[in-house]
Each structure stands twice: as C-alpha cells, then as structure tokens.
Amino acid sequence: MERIPILKLGNFLLVSVQVDMHDRLAMTLQDDLTARIVKDSARGVLIDISSLEIVDSFIGRMLGNIAAMAHVLDAETVVVGMQPAVAITLVELGLSLQGVRTALNVEKGMDLLRTAFTSERK
Amino acid sequence: MTVTALKSEAILLRSSEDVIRVRQLTREWAIQTGFSLVEQTKLITAASELARNTVDYGGGGKVLVEALNDTNRRGLQLTFMDEGPGIADIEMALKDGYTTGGGLGLGLGGAKRLVNDFEIVSRPGEGTRVRIARWK
Numbered sequence: 001m002e003r004i005p006i007l008k009l010g011n012f013l014l015v016s017v018q019v020d021m022h023d024r025l026a027m028t029l030q031d032d033l034t035a036r037i038v039k040d041s042a043r044g045v046l047i048d049i050s051s052l053e054i055v056d057s058f059i060g061r062m063l064g065n066i067a068a069m070a071h072v073l074d075a076e077t078v079v080v081g082m083q084p085a086v087a088i089t090l091v092e093l094g095l096s097l098q099g100v101r102t103a104l105n106v107e108k109g110m111d112l113l114r115t116a117f118t119s120e121r122k
Numbered sequence: 123m124t125v126t127a128l129k130s131e132a133i134l135l136r137s138s139e140d141v142i143r144v145r146q147l148t149r150e151w152a153i154q155t156g157f158s159l160v161e162q163t164k165l166i167t168a169a170s171e172l173a174r175n176t177v178d179y180g181g182g183g184k185v186l187v188e189a190l191n192d193t194n195r196r197g198l199q200l201t202f203m204d205e206g207p208g209i210a211d212i213e214m215a216l217k218d219g220y221t222t223g224g225g226l227g228l229g230l231g232g233a234k235r236l237v238n239d240f241e242i243v244s245r246p247g248e249g250t251r252v253r254i255a256r257w258k
Contacts, residue, residue: 053149053163054145054163088163088164089160093236095232
C-alpha cells in the first residue's frame with residue numbers, strides 16, 4: 001500500500017509530502033502519524049507541504065485533525081513551507097487552519113518545535 | 123459573442139484517484155490557457171472540491187473539461203455531472219459550514235468563490251450538475 005514516510009529525529013517526527021495526495025493516502029498519513037507519536041513518544045511533528053500544489057478542504061481538514069490529535073497526545077504540530085498561491089486560495093476557500101501552527105520553512109519549523117520543547121522542560 | 127470549445131475531455135469520477143486525475147488535467151490545461159499560478163491554484167482547488175463531491179455525495183459520475191475561446195478571452199470550463207440523490211436545498215448547501223457528510227461544509231460555497239462562473243442544477247432523486255468556469 002502506498003504510504004508517506006515518517007522520519008524520526010530525536011523527539012520529533014518529520015513528514016515531507018512529495019506527492020499529490022488522494023483522500024485515502026491523506027487518511028493513512030493521519031492514522032500513521034497518530035500511531036507513531038505514541039510508539040516513539042514524540043513531542044513534536046513537522047509536516048513539510050512545500051511540494052503540495054493545492055490544499056483543498058479535505059487536506060486542510062487532515063492537517064487540522066493531525067494537529068488536534070497530536071495535541072491530545074501531548075505533542076506539538078507545525079506545518080511548514082506552504083506556497084503563497086496555496087495560502088491565498090486556502091483563505092478564499094474559507095479555511096484558515098485554526099489551531100495549526102505554521103512556519104515558513106523546515107528550519108524555522110524545527111526552531112519552533114525545539115523552543116516549545118525546551119521551554120517546557122525548564 | 124460566441125463561445126467555442128477548442129478542445130474537451132471527459133473523465134469518469136469513481137474514486138479518490140480520479141479526483142487526482144481531474145486536478146492534473148485542470149493544471150495542464152490551465153497552464154496552456156495562460157493562467158497565472160494563483161489562478162491555476164484556485165481553479166484546481168475548486169475542481170478538486172467538486173470532483174470529490176461527485177464521488178462522495180453523487181455516488182460517482184463524470185466531469186467534462188473544456189478549453190473555451192470567447193471573442194476576446196480564453197477560459198477553462200468544468201461541468202460535473204452525477205445521477206446521485208441530488209441536493210434538496212441548494213441555497214443551504216452553498217452556505218459555509220453546512221454539511222451532510224461529516225466534512226467541513228466548505229466545498230460548494232468555497233468552490234464558487236474560486237471561479238468566475240458558477241452554476242448548479244440539482245433535483246432530488248435525479249442528480250446534480252455543477253458548471254464552473256474561469257476566464258483569462
């Protein structure tokens with residue numbers, strides 16, 4: 001079965017979506033990530049969507065769901081790399097990804113997760 | 123003012139893989155029509171929403187994609203057709219947040235905001251036909 005790979009880096013899980021996701025693939029990613037947060041005791045999830053050419057209401061809902069499920073499982077989620085045209089379209093569509101933290105790129109997203117994680121440990 | 127179709131292609135809509143096929147064809151033809159990246163993205167996103175509606179709510183159907191030539195403008199038109207249960211209250215279905223299928227309820231109203239032309243005809247028990255177009 002087709003799957004999007006999830007990489008583990010320290011306390012964090014990294015996902016880079018490189019394919020045009022059909023709905024079932026998006027659902028599988030959602031389930032896989034939730035399972036891996038528990039299995040790896042992950043404290044953060046970074047999702048890179050810089051290769052995604054569109055985010056429609058289904059993918060938007062999936063991103064929101066992942067962030068909500070991660071939150072319940074004591075992990076932070078950050079979505080990075082959204083293309084400007086995608087952001088414009090998403091807002092016009094009526095989706096503002098409330099509850100989902102975003103950063104411009106992977107580097108800034110990792111900084112955000114690290115800051116959230118270390119400030120919590122103090 | 124006469125609108126002529128430069129070319130057209132029909133795609134069957136049965137599964138979520140077919141939704142991707144619609145997105146790809148729309149992208150290809152939107153680029154050929156000369157749409158900017160933002161215009162392409164808006165049209166592809168609208169096409170994705172409506173194709174999913176056809177599969178999930180219409181019980182499958184088809185879409186006709188047409189590259190149009192008007193007197194002094196070019197455009198892309200997509201007509202989604204299904205023979206599903208139809209929509210009883212279209213005005214309600216176009217409202218943001220209204221859903222019967224557990225989604226976000228942004229598909230129909232959202233798609234309308236992303237295109238220039240939007241037309242919907244639906245009769246309970248007979249099916250739904252949604253036509254959208256974006257002009258350059």
